[in-house]
Amino acid sequence: MQLDINGRSYTVAAAPETALLWVLRNELNLTGTKYGCGEGECGACTVLLDGVARHACLTPAAEAKGKKITTIEGLAQGEKLHPLQQAFLQEGAWQCGYCTPGMILRAAALLRNTPHPSEEEIVAAMNGNICRCGTYPRIVAAIQRAAREA
Ligand code: FES
Numbered sequence: 349m350q351l352d353i354n355g356r357s358y359t360v361a362a363a364p365e366t367a368l369l370w371v372l373r374n375e376l377n378l379t380g381t382k383y384g385c386g387e388g389e390c391g392a393c394t395v396l397l398d399g400v401a402r403h404a405c406l407t408p409a410a411e412a413k414g415k416k417i418t419t420i421e422g423l424a425q426g427e428k429l430h431p432l433q434q435a436f437l438q439e440g441a442w443q444c445g446y447c448t449p450g451m452i453l454r455a456a457a458l459l460r461n462t463p464h465p466s467e468e469e470i471v472a473a474m475n476g477n478i479c480r481c482g483t484y485p486r487i488v489a490a491i492q493r494a495a496r497e498a
């Protein structure tokens with residue numbers, strides 16, 4: 349199966365029903381996409397398929413065929429961080445960082461459709477992504493900063 353990930357084409361050997369999460373992590377060593385619950389409840393595994401946020405733990409690899417897959421490794425442009433990555437850094441929007449890739453990709457999907465979201469819209473959009481360290485206020489501040497500065 350051919351998958352288009354972060355602008356590069358990969359040939360993968362996994363069975364079509366294998367979760368995209370395991371293809372990314374185990375076959376391609378793209379370990380920025382995290383395993384949290386494996387049940388669509390935490391958002392740690394969030395990736396973008398054609399710009400839409402999806403849980404990689406619940407997405408069969410075959411469903412991602414023909415779509416542009418973006419993981420956290422593909423968000424920066426060379427040395428230039430994505431505005432959300434920059435804003436998360438500036439706001440110190442993490443503690444352990446485990447939720448951060450999924451948070452940033454979920455926020456990227458939000459800003460793609462709603463470039464200047466209200467605080468309520470941010471909270472609603474990010475609702476399915478869990479941060480066990482409780483850095484939610486800083487995450488919201490980082491998304492607001494990225495929206496301002498993008
Ligand atoms: S690991 Fe996919 S939602 Fe938790």
Ligand code: FES
Nearest residue numbers: 443445479480481
């Ligand atoms: S920073 Fe630790 S889970 Fe979010």
